[in-house]
Amino acid sequence: MSKMKKVSMRQKLIDMMETTDMFVKGKTSLGKGVYLFGQSYFYRIGSNPAKIQEKVEKILLEHGITDFTCIDKGDHFAQFCGGSKQGSAKDSFLWVIFKIA
Numbered sequence: 001m002s003k004m005k006k007v008s009m010r011q012k013l014i015d016m017m018e019t020t021d022m023f024v025k026g027k028t029s030l031g032k033g034v035y036l037f038g039q040s041y042f043y044r045i046g047s048n049p050a051k052i053q054e055k056v057e058k059i060l061l062e063h064g065i066t067d068f069t070c071i072d073k074g075d076h077f078a079q080f081c082g083g084s085k086q087g088s089a090k091d092s093f094l095w096v097i098f099k100i101a
Helices: 009-017 049-062
Strands: 023-026 034-041 068-076 092-100
Touching (some): 009 023, 009 049
Antiparallel strands (some): 023 034, 068 092
C-alpha cells in the first residue's frame, strides 16, 4: 500500500483558485492559517474588495471549507508608469485576507 502525500492547505487553496483569475499567498506573518487572496487589475470595471470577498467565500464553501473568517480587505493601487517595467499594467490588485481553521 502506497503512502498518500498530505497536501497542504495552501496547495489546496492554490488548486481551488486555478480556474479563476485570482491568486493566493500564505501570510504566515499574520499567523498560522492566514491567507491573502487577490485579483490583479488594470481597470477595476465595477470590481471592489467586497466582491472579491464574496467570490472567495463562495469558492471556499463550494469546496467544503466552512470554518473561515475575513480579517481584512482592500485595494492596492499602483500608479501606471507608462510601461516602463515589465508587468506594470497589472501591479494593482484587490485583496482579501482570510483566517481558515
